[in-house]
Amino acid sequence: MVQVVIIGGGFAGMAASIFLKKRGISSAIYELRDDSFTSAGNIALAPNALRVLDHADVFEKIERMGFNYENIAFTSADGSLLGHFLNGSQTKYNFAAIRIHRTIVRDALRAQVREHGIPTTYNTKCVEIVSEPAPSTKVTAVFQNGERVTADFVIGADGIHSTVRSHVAPESAAPNYSGMVGIMGYVTSGELSGVERTLELPAMLFGDTGSFAIMPSSYDGTEVGYFASIELEDRSRAEWSTLGQDKQGLRKILAERFMPPHRYPELVQALVEMTPLETLSLWPFFSAPTLDSWVSKSARVILIGDSAHAIPPTGGQGAAMALEDAETLSYALAMIYGARSVSKPEHGEDVDVNRILAQWNDHRHARVAKVLDFTSKNGKLRKSSPHLFEHIAKEWLMWAAFKWMGPEGGTQWMYEYAAEAVRSVLH
Numbered sequence: 001m002v003q004v005v006i007i008g009g010g011f012a013g014m015a016a017s018i019f020l021k022k023r024g025i026s027s028a029i030y031e032l033r034d035d036s037f038t039s040a041g042n043i044a045l046a047p048n049a050l051r052v053l054d055h056a057d058v059f060e061k062i063e064r065m066g067f068n069y070e071n072i073a074f075t076s077a078d079g080s081l082l083g084h085f086l087n088g089s090q091t092k093y094n095f096a097a098i099r100i101h102r103t104i105v106r107d108a109l110r111a112q113v114r115e116h117g118i119p120t121t122y123n124t125k126c127v128e129i130v131s132e133p134a135p136s137t138k139v140t141a142v143f144q145n146g147e148r149v150t151a152d153f154v155i156g157a158d159g160i161h162s163t164v165r166s167h168v169a170p171e172s173a174a175p176n177y178s179g180m181v182g183i184m185g186y187v188t189s190g191e192l193s194g195v196e197r198t199l200e201l202p203a204m205l206f207g208d209t210g211s212f213a214i215m216p217s218s219y220d221g222t223e224v225g226y227f228a229s230i231e232l233e234d235r236s237r238a239e240w241s242t243l244g245q246d247k248q249g250l251r252k253i254l255a256e257r258f259m260p261p262h263r264y265p266e267l268v269q270a271l272v273e274m275t276p277l278e279t280l281s282l283w284p285f286f287s288a289p290t291l292d293s294w295v296s297k298s299a300r301v302i303l304i305g306d307s308a309h310a311i312p313p314t315g316g317q318g319a320a321m322a323l324e325d326a327e328t329l330s331y332a333l334a335m336i337y338g339a340r341s342v343s344k345p346e347h348g349e350d351v352d353v354n355r356i357l358a359q360w361n362d363h364r365h366a367r368v369a370k371v372l373d374f375t376s377k378n379g380k381l382r383k384s385s386p387h388l389f390e391h392i393a394k395e396w397l398m399w400a401a402f403k404w405m406g407p408e409g410g411t412q413w414m415y416e417y418a419a420e421a422v423r424s425v426l427h
């Protein structure tokens with residue numbers, strides 16, 4: 001019998017299994033999708049995400065597979081520089097930032113999971129979590145195919161539409177749409193030859209119709225990706241899915257926002273026009289409901305990653321929070337297993353378990369709240385500003401903020417974080 005069952009084999013679930021293994025705790029992953037599933041699009045990983053991947057022995061496998069950069073040029077719609085934002089730094093944080101295909105990171109984590117011999121079952125949907133009757137403190141994950149797996153703990157790493165969340169917080173609301181979406185695509189720079197390149201890349205352009213980030217996504221910079229953040233009306237989950245498949249529709253939305261008569265640099269127009277349709281993907285920004293605790297009352301079911309706190313991408317921190325959760329939780333569970341035999345509840349009450357997981361929960365809540373605040377401030381900047389004065393004020397504010405705060409923009413606390421910090425609050 002494994003000690004921990006992990007529901008969801010995304011970044012959070014796979015990282016958790018690797019760190020648990022490193023601390024001598026056995027786990028098994030159950031994943032809804034097929035082993036061959038690949039997700040489209042690129043992801044930006046900040047220094048705090050890369051630090052966790054380094055601890056998981058994954059960083060060196062992806063470092064040269066994506067575009068390494070330190071600064072992002074923040075500009076107005078016409079490309080005039082407002083300031084440089086330091087998104088990563090070898091000198092300050094030991095890591096630059098990386099823009100990389102999401103699938104590369106997933107495959108590298110999966111390879112590490114396999115190397116550790118951690119069992120992973122695909123095509124298996126968890127439908128319910130059941131607490132075993134007292135005096136047992138064990139929990140059972142129930143799957144759609146009728147299989148039941150019992151363990152000391154269940155970790156819910158099953159993403160924004162989490163099933164496990166309803167066990168931890170039965171009254172929790174559905175995820176909330178933020179009013180914005182991201183549309184992503186990429187081209188190779190050969191296709192862009194002849195296009196005027198006045199912009200310093202990576203760049204984030206703040207226009208009155210939305211924002212447009214242009215970021216190389218291959219190690220040599222020859223693949224140029226973009227991420228347009230724009231406002232769209234809410235729709236049903238099925239309609240979002242249909243729009244995501246409608247690549248011509250996505251291009252039309254981009255063209256309406258970023259092609260003439262709107263005044264963006266030639267590179268933006270070329271990217272919108274030349275993007276191969278199959279590279280286009282859509283991401284509606286949903287937030288998970290706010291929960292008081294990510295640990296069940298029984299202290300045996302724990303949420304991590306997007307299932308606990310999916311946050312919009314406007315701070316580039318969603319994956320980082322999922323990875324940090326995984327590593328910090330491994331310290332908490334290691335302390336619990338080290339303190340007493342959790343698999344033998346007759347040895348006493350679960351005082352240690354409740355206390356230690358509450359300490360972990362408080363530590364992570366405080367950090368994620370701060371990151372959410374940063375993310376929502378960034379999100380406001382990325383929205384369209386149809387009124388001229390509003391737009392001028394926004395640009396002036398950004399310019400002044402860079403002059404005042406420097407390229408870090410007050411983000412050192414976010415990028416410097418290391419998961420070992422949790423150890424100082426666990427006792």
Ligand SMILES: Cc1cc2nc3c(=O)[nH]c(=O)nc-3n(C[C@H](O)[C@H](O)[C@H](O)COP(=O)(O)OP(=O)(O)OC[C@H]3O[C@@H](n4cnc5c(N)ncnc54)[C@H](O)[C@@H]3O)c2cc1C
Nearest residue numbers: 008010011012032043044126158159305306316317318319
């Ligand atoms: C298009 C896009 C771009 C992004 N860009 C960035 C970025 O640039 N920087 C950044 O930091 N973050 C980014 N994010 C956010 C980041 O990807 C997420 O925060 C991160 O992937 C969360 O990881 P997770 O493991 O918690 O959840 P997920 O990655 O959603 O993984 C959850 C897993 O659980 C499985 N699952 C779901 N339900 C069940 C069930 N009932 N039973 C079994 N398995 C189940 C799913 O199939 C999935 O594999 C982006 C997200 C998207 C969608």
